[in-house]
Amino acid sequence: MTESVTRSIACLNCGAPLTGPFCAECGQRDIPPYPSTRELVVDAFWELSGWDGRFAATVRALVQRPGMLTREFLEGRRARFLSPLRLYLLASLAYFVIAAATPDVRLPGKNTNGLTVSATAKSRPERVADAVSGSLDKSQVLTSADREAALKDIERAPALIRPFLHKAVADPTGFKRGIVEAMPRMLFALLPIFAAIVAVFYRRRKYPEHLYFAIHLHAFMFLALSVAALSKFTRVPTIVEAFTLVSVLWIPVYATLSFRRVYGGSIAMTLVKEVAIGTIYFAVSVIAFILTLYWVSVAG
Numbered sequence: 462m463t464e465s466v467t468r469s470i471a472c473l474n475c476g477a478p479l480t481g482p483f484c485a486e487c488g489q490r491d492i493p494p495y496p497s498t499r500e501l502v503v504d505a506f507w508e509l510s511g512w513d514g515r516f517a518a519t520v521r522a523l524v525q526r527p528g529m530l531t532r533e534f535l536e537g538r539r540a541r542f543l544s545p546l547r548l549y550l551l552a553s554l555a556y557f558v559i560a561a562a563t564p565d566v567r568l569p570g571k572n573t574n575g576l577t578v579s580a581t582a583k584s585r586p587e588r589v590a591d592a593v594s595g596s597l598d599k600s601q602v603l604t605s606a607d608r609e610a611a612l613k614d615i616e617r618a619p620a621l622i623r624p625f626l627h628k629a630v631a632d633p634t635g636f637k638r639g640i641v642e643a644m645p646r647m648l649f650a651l652l653p654i655f656a657a658i659v660a661v662f663y664r665r666r667k668y669p670e671h672l673y674f675a676i677h678l679h680a681f682m683f684l685a686l687s688v689a690a691l692s693k694f695t696r697v698p699t700i701v702e703a704f705t706l707v708s709v710l711w712i713p714v715y716a717t718l719s720f721r722r723v724y725g726g727s728i729a730m731t732l733v734k735e736v737a738i739g740t741i742y743f744a745v746s747v748i749a750f751i752l753t754l755y756w757v758s759v760a761g
Contacts, residue, residue: 469493516551519543523681527715528722531674535723545676549652552683553645556690561641563693625758639757647753651746652676658741662734663724674723678716685712 469491472479477486484491519542522530530542543551608630615626628636656671663671685708692704713735720731 515543528719531677531723534673549676549680552680556683556687559687559690563690625754628758643753643757647749655742658738
């Protein structure tokens with residue numbers, strides 16, 4: 462028996478007459494009141510992926526043609542793509558979910574012997590660094606005595622870094638959880654700052670244009686990092702190293718191509734501006750990260 466589909470004659474949201482599956486006045490889809498579980502699942506999928514294949518079209522444009530997605534939005538051709546903000550949120554969500562689930566893969570040359578060097582043979586900063594590393598790394602064993610000694614050493618550390626060193630050693634689980642929760646917000650807050658830095662070097666454009674560019678560039682960076690993170694599921698160090706190297710090289714090349722497509726200019730001038738923008742943004746990011754660590758350390 463074929464299931465019949467009942468169409469409404471008027472939009473349930475605004476009351477306007479319906480001539481198709483979407484309301485011409487408010488854009489709401491024609492769905493019956495009190496939707497079924499199936500309809501809720503369909504709505505959730507559409508909200509995440511976009512209508513009419515927009516998700517696939519957006520990702521394809523973002524990855525295959527650097528800067529083209531920003532150009533399309535600036536020139537008004539937006540209907541077939543996801544909004545920049547939705548794209549950024551999806552890309553960042555995918556990365557942080559994948560990164561949180563990835564297994565720990567030991568790369569060649571990384572120390573796996575734990576805290577094997579006698580503490581008396583090390584300076585105080587070295588002992589603190591080892592204690593922090595041992596607390597955050599599940600493969601290393603930090604004894605109660607080592608922890609107590611490290612906490613005493615931390616009391617002599619500079620006041621600025623003392624709170625998060627203490628938190629990392631005394632409560633490593635809470636410290637890592639706080640960082641994981643705070644990082645997406647920190648990176649999102651840095652978006653308008655990155656756009657402002659770009660605006661300093663490309664002054665003939667309006668600020669929203671730089672913000673579009675910043676969102677699309679960061680969305681791509683999250684996708685590239687997601688690919689590198691996914692490689693860890695193979696648990697093969699060589700594959701992980703290869704994908705990580707490709708991502709590290711791919712991002713600056715992609716950024717250069719994006720800058721040229723959106724803003725124009727010669728390769729030499731683009732590279733000069735890109736290095737300057739990257740240097741300033743790196744300095745701002747370091748400051749933001751330190752503030753985030755401090756906030757995580759004192760917030761709970």
